[in-house]
Amino acid sequence: MPGLTTTEANTSASASPVVSFDICETYTSLLKNEELSAPLAAILALSKLIETSDAGTMLELVKALNDGAGALKASTFNPISLNAGCELFIAFVTLLPHDSASFSDLKLELVRQGQKYAAEALTYRDKIANLALGFIKDDSVILTHSYSRVVMKTLLRAHERKRISVYVTEARPRGLGLRTYEELTAAGIPCTVVLDSAVSYVMDKVDFVLVGSEAVVESGGLINAVGSNQIAIIAQAANIPFYALAESYKFHRLFPLSQYDLPTHTSNILSFPLSPGGNVVPPPSTGVIKTAHEKSSNADYIRRMTPEQIACNPGVDYTRPDLITLVFSDVGSLTPEGVSQYVVGMFAG
Template sequence: MATVGDGPRAGKAKDFDIVATYYRLLAEDPDLTMPVAAIEALIELLVQSRAVTIYETLDLVKTQSDYLKSRVPNSISLSAGTDLFQRYIISSLKPTSTGSFEAVRQHLLSNGRLFVSRAKAGRERIAAYGRHFVRDGSVVLTHGGSRVVGALLAKAAEASASGGNVRFKVIYVMNDARSSESKTVVSALRAKGVPVATISEGAVGYAMGKVNLVIVGAEGVVENGGVISRLGTYQIALLAKAAGKPFYVAAESHKFVRLYPLGQYDLGIDQEVIDFRTEDEKDPAQEEGKSTGTVPKPEEKSEGSPSSPAQPKQAVDAVDFTPPALVSALLTETGALTPSAVSEELISVWY
């Protein structure tokens, strides 16, 4: 039987690397979300699959989904897509289905592609609906590179440029670890005529007094209505709550994930954001650089300066958990949802 890269056996499928396919899809389409990329990768797997029974198909999809999640450091977002697609297959590939298995499989593939197209269209629906939350004269605070938030603000800017009466400003929280992404978001908004002020993460509390609402994106929306998003979202939500400012989360429904964390450390991923060391302990990254000969030259230090200044640990892909009590509403393609409504949405999909 053929194998999939270094991964599990793929049954009667051709040679197929689902991890490479997943990353290729993300690279080819910068606007693609991780759950949708995972679903498209699974569809490509089924296209090349030689499975001839329902059991083989289900086993193949489950095995490859688990393998993909094991090879991606932060698999929370993509797991929403893989789990949803597996549920879709179970409901589609029933033993009572009429016709040959090949006809059923082709029906599954065509409907799977339709599902992907609808998931992509969800972003524009959220933007069209969510722009009404941006009122005339308001100041919106946001951070990160959420595509749906960018589409929402762009839609609000287009309404203003086309003769509408909505004029708003944006305060954008810069991320030093993702400076290029931050600059891209700011430039895109300014190009549409939106006045944007940039602040550091340490200035969020200071700026909150001028903010009317906060809008952020999400990598995943969990069962209790809480949100898993870019590191720093939680502290922004805390400050917004303390200042009495509404905190909105814009997220597509395919990011709803079956996970019930009770706190920051129940996400099931090892992020290594907090790393305790003494002066005698070396940074593993620096030690690895020494072994490969890629350690940068130390900067010249003046007399009396510390020999090894402490540097903050930058977790580029780290996320945090924002509890539902801090979320005012979730802006989805079906409208605004309260955090408590998320569990009902998941029940309607899974049961």
């Protein structure tokens, strides 16, 4: 298949040399760079696919790119952010005006433009941080969720010029909020970890909520680490601004109406475990952990969710546009309606 496996054929009867290109392996290798997010890694992987592809027409090239994007999406349990990058790059390839002398020259130009865009996109977090800085007042108390590179960039930039304090949710089950806590504390920013179930408890002490994004969809809504939606609902009830930070390559041509429209949702998510006979499956004993103290006392056991129970829970959720105050992006500070208009225009050429 063009692009996924590129073969240099020889018309002679002798065995021909074969050069294989594994787009999933290339994508995984690119993600080892901490600065590269999933959409940018996808764009660079697709650029490499063009470079190695033997496609001789635009129709063949677009098919190879779609096949490559399909292989990438199938290789991950959460393809939302990755898919945003794939859609953006494929739309760019099909809409790019060109006057190349040959199709080979056109492919080289597409590769060059893809790499150029990825390099430029690495500066977007700085642009967003500078833009959001104007909305952060001195002595602000900020609530953030999980871990986000663009949020970290913004908070560290704000700390250089202003006094801020940060509450961060634990963000179970991965606990990425603890990474945020460690990095902010190391930078000298006062920070406290909040239980996911204690968000409403702390909301009255917060000036605004600041979260990152997996994707911003065509409706102007937000897809982010699970728990973002309930934080937004609580913030709106408390009349607290809810700000999202998103690089424009995370703008996604997707229009979910509920949590169950997300590509990550499967029938296994939040399902009730039943045996083949229809009976309720009893809980495994691994869900209870005894400490040394508990073994010698009548204290309650410390209970933990089992891996099977965690696997039945969503990793991301959808936040409706009416819950979002503003989206800060490298293309400006946008209302959810403004995001919707921008996404439509972006893919219309």
